[in-house]
Amino acid sequence: xxxxxQSPQFLSIQEGENLTVYCNSSxxxxxxxxxRQEPGEGPVLLVTVVTGxxxxxxxxxxxxxxxxxxxxxxxxxxAQPGDTGLYLCAGATGGFKTIFGAGTRLFxxx
Amino acid sequence: xxxxxxxxxxxxCKSGTSVKIxxxxxxxxxxxxxxxxxxxxxxxxxxxxxxxxSKATYEQGVEKDKxxxxxxxxxxxxxxxTSAHPEDSSFYICSAMGTRGYTFGSGTRLTxx
Numbered sequence: 001x002x003x004x005x006q007s008p009q010f011l012s013i014q015e016g017e018n019l020t021v022y023c024n025s026s027x028x029x030x031x032x033x034x035x036r037q038e039p040g041e042g043p044v045l046l047v048t049v050v051t052g053x054x055x056x057x058x059x060x061x062x063x064x065x066x067x068x069x070x071x072x073x074x075x076x077x078x079a080q081p082g083d084t085g086l087y088l089c090a091g092a093t094g095g096f097k098t099i100f101g102a103g104t105r106l107f108x109x110x
Numbered sequence: 111x112x113x114x115x116x117x118x119x120x121x122x123c124k125s126g127t128s129v130k131i132x133x134x135x136x137x138x139x140x141x142x143x144x145x146x147x148x149x150x151x152x153x154x155x156x157x158x159x160x161x162x163x164s165k166a167t168y169e170q171g172v173e174k175d176k177x178x179x180x181x182x183x184x185x186x187x188x189x190x191x192t193s194a195h196p197e198d199s200s201f202y203i204c205s206a207m208g209t210r211g212y213t214f215g216s217g218t219r220l221t222x223x
């Protein structure tokens with residue numbers, strides 16, 4: 001069974017703090033996506049990483065794909081209340097199947 | 111581009127009735143769509159993979175006779191929850207493969223009373 005372990009599951013921080021979310025697996029993924037989901041809505045794609053060692057930046061968000069394509073991290077700099085939400089990582093196997101992490105519920109206090 | 115429309119966004123039905131949820135790719139063709147179920151404060155659980163023109167592939171533990179999937183065209187997949195019971199109450203989300211990755215519908219909150 002392929003698993004994608006995501007941590008932490010819950011994070012409550014003050015505005016301005018930095019944070020990192022991790023996704024780890026023993027499986028190799030052809031690509032990995034990060035999503036953000038608001039309550040009552042579907043996940044919205046933030047980024048897709050494909051190449052081992054790849055680093056992508058999206059404003060205050062930095063995404064990294066491990067060299068072996070088994071793990072990934074999302075780092076948020078100077079978090080803002082608007083960053084509050086559920087962050088999901090999802091790894092794509094060779095076929096169409098995507099495995100989701102358990103999610104990280106982030107709450108940023110003003 | 112790559113917009114997926116899901117309808118309805120919420121539905122309340124009586125126990126024993128059936129409910130149909132539609133998932134449409136608006137500006138692209140999707141030969142494959144996916145149906146997920148999400149419980150409160152939990153991640154997405156893949157229920158089935160919907161393939162245009164053929165039978166859906168169900169994940170282990172998902173009853174294919176209860177969750178009927180039809181993917182009759184390249185832009186539409188439907189999920190019908192048959193003989194719904196309160197334990198079927200959940201948030202159901204579809205997704206399709208777009209050019210930049212998977213695009214998700216906005217979800218359907220099903221409440222069975």
